[in-house]
Amino acid sequence: MPDWDAVIIGGGPAGLTAAIYLGRFRRQALVIDDGTGRAERIPKTHNHPGFPGGIEGDTLVARIREQAAEYGANFLKACVTDLKREDAGFLLETSQGEIRAPFVILASGSKDNDPALPGVESAVDRGLIRLCPICDAYEVIGKRIGILGNGPKGVREAQFLTTYSDDVTLIHLDPENPLSPDDKSTLEREGIALMESVIDAVHIENDAIEAFDIGGEEHRFDVIYGALGLTPRSELAHRAGAATTDDACMKVNAHQETSVSGLYAAGDLVLGLNQISIAQAEGAIAATDIHNKLRAMEREDGRIREPLPDECPPQKAG
Ligand SMILES: Cc1cc2nc3c(=O)[nH]c(=O)nc-3n(C[C@H](O)[C@H](O)[C@H](O)COP(=O)(O)OP(=O)(O)OC[C@H]3O[C@@H](n4cnc5c(N)ncnc54)[C@H](O)[C@@H]3O)c2cc1C
Missing domain, CATH: 3.50.50.60 (FAD/NAD(P)-binding domain)
Structure with a gap:
C-alpha cells in the first residue's frame, strides 16, 4: 500500500x-x-x-x-x-x-548557469546581476546594460534588451568561438556594442555600478545580465x-x-x-x-x- x-x-x-x-x-x-x-x-x-x-x-x-x-x-x-x-x-x-x-x-x-563572477549571489540579490530579462528588464529601462553571453543566444538576449535601453553591450565570453559575421551585423544594425576581449577583473561598486576591466580597459554598467x-x-x-x-x-x-x-x-x-x-x-x-x-x-x-x-x-x- x-x-x-x-x-x-x-x-x-x-x-x-x-x-x-x-x-x-x-x-x-x-x-x-x-x-x-x-x-x-x-x-x-x-x-x-x-x-x-x-x-x-x-x-x-x-x-x-x-x-x-x-x-x-x-x-x-x-x-x-x-x-x-x-x-x-x-x-x-x-x-x-x-x-x-x-x-x-x-x-x-x-x-x-550563473556567470563566474566574484560575489555573484549577493549581486543577484541586489539586482546588479540579473538572469531573466523577461522577468525584470522593465526595472532597468534607460540603464547601461551589459550582457554576458556566447553565440546566438547572447545576441538574442541583447536584441531583446534594446526594447528597454539604447545602451546595450554584448560581452562575448568565448574568444575561441567568435561571433559569426551575420551575428555581428545584427548587433551593428540594432546599435548593440560588442566586446570580445577577455575579462580581467570585476568590481561591484556600491549599489548601482559594476566596473569591468576588459582587455585592460574599464567599462561601466548599471546592470549585467547573465545570458548563459x-x-x-x-x-x-x-x-x-x-x-x-x-x-x-x-x-x-x-x-x-x-x-x-x-x-x-x-x-x-x-x-x-x-x-x-x-x-x-x-x-x-x-x-x-x-x-x-x-x-x-x-x-x-x-x-x-x-x-x-x-x-x-x-x-x-x-
Ligand atoms: C533572479 C531571478 C529572478 C526571477 N524573476 C522572476 C520574475 O520576476 N517573474 C517570474 O515569473 N519568474 C521569475 N524568475 C523565474 C522563476 O523563479 C521560475 O520560473 C520559478 O521559480 C519556477 O518554479 P519551479 O517551481 O518550477 O522551480 P523552483 O522555484 O526552482 O523550485 C524547484 C524546487 O525543487 C527543489 N528540488 C530540486 N531538485 C530536488 C531534489 N532532487 N530533491 C528535493 N528537492 C529538489 C528545489 O529545492 C526548489 O525548491 C526569476 C528567476 C531568477 C533566478
Whole structure:
C-alpha cells in the first residue's frame, strides 16, 4: 500500500501549487524539497499577477506553502536522490529514507548557469546581476546594460534588451568561438556594442555600478545580465526513463504527464517559458489529472461507485 496519493519533488511555485490543488481534492500529498529553488533567488518580482508593487520571491514561496499547509499538504526537507518505476507506482530514495507513491510530480526546476563572477549571489540579490530579462528588464529601462553571453543566444538576449535601453553591450565570453559575421551585423544594425576581449577583473561598486576591466580597459554598467542559460534538473526523470529534449527539458502531454505513466512534470524543468505563472498553471494541471486518475482507479476497485439512475437528483420541471 503506498504511503501517499502523490509525492511532489520540489517545493517551488510549481510543486506548491500542485500541493494546494491536491489538498483541496482531499488527497494526501507530500512535498519533498531541498531548499535550492530559483523562486527564492528573486529579489522582488513585479510581473507576477496579483501583487501590485511586487513581492519578494521568498515571501511569495512562503505564502504559497502556507496555503498548501492549510489544505493538509505534508512537507519533508530532503533531497530526492533516485526515482524508480515499480509495478504499483514509484519508489523514491531520499536523504531521509525510501518513500512510495502511485503518482509523482517532478517540480524540481532548473539551475541558473550563473556567470563566474566574484560575489555573484549577493549581486543577484541586489539586482546588479540579473538572469531573466523577461522577468525584470522593465526595472532597468534607460540603464547601461551589459550582457554576458556566447553565440546566438547572447545576441538574442541583447536584441531583446534594446526594447528597454539604447545602451546595450554584448560581452562575448568565448574568444575561441567568435561571433559569426551575420551575428555581428545584427548587433551593428540594432546599435548593440560588442566586446570580445577577455575579462580581467570585476568590481561591484556600491549599489548601482559594476566596473569591468576588459582587455585592460574599464567599462561601466548599471546592470549585467547573465545570458548563459539554465540546466533543467531532470536527472531523476532520466533515471525513471522519461523522455526529454536535447536540452534535458521534460517533454509532457497536455495533462503534464511525461512519457512514463504516472510521472508528471511541472515548472521550469518542462520545455517552455520559465515563469512563476506558467509553473503554477502546470502544477494545477498535473494535480487535477492525478485526482481524476485516482478517482478512476477508485471506481474500478469499488471504493467509489457511480450513482444508480434512480439516485440521480430530480430534474427541474421545464
Ligand atoms: C533572479 C531571478 C529572478 C526571477 N524573476 C522572476 C520574475 O520576476 N517573474 C517570474 O515569473 N519568474 C521569475 N524568475 C523565474 C522563476 O523563479 C521560475 O520560473 C520559478 O521559480 C519556477 O518554479 P519551479 O517551481 O518550477 O522551480 P523552483 O522555484 O526552482 O523550485 C524547484 C524546487 O525543487 C527543489 N528540488 C530540486 N531538485 C530536488 C531534489 N532532487 N530533491 C528535493 N528537492 C529538489 C528545489 O529545492 C526548489 O525548491 C526569476 C528567476 C531568477 C533566478
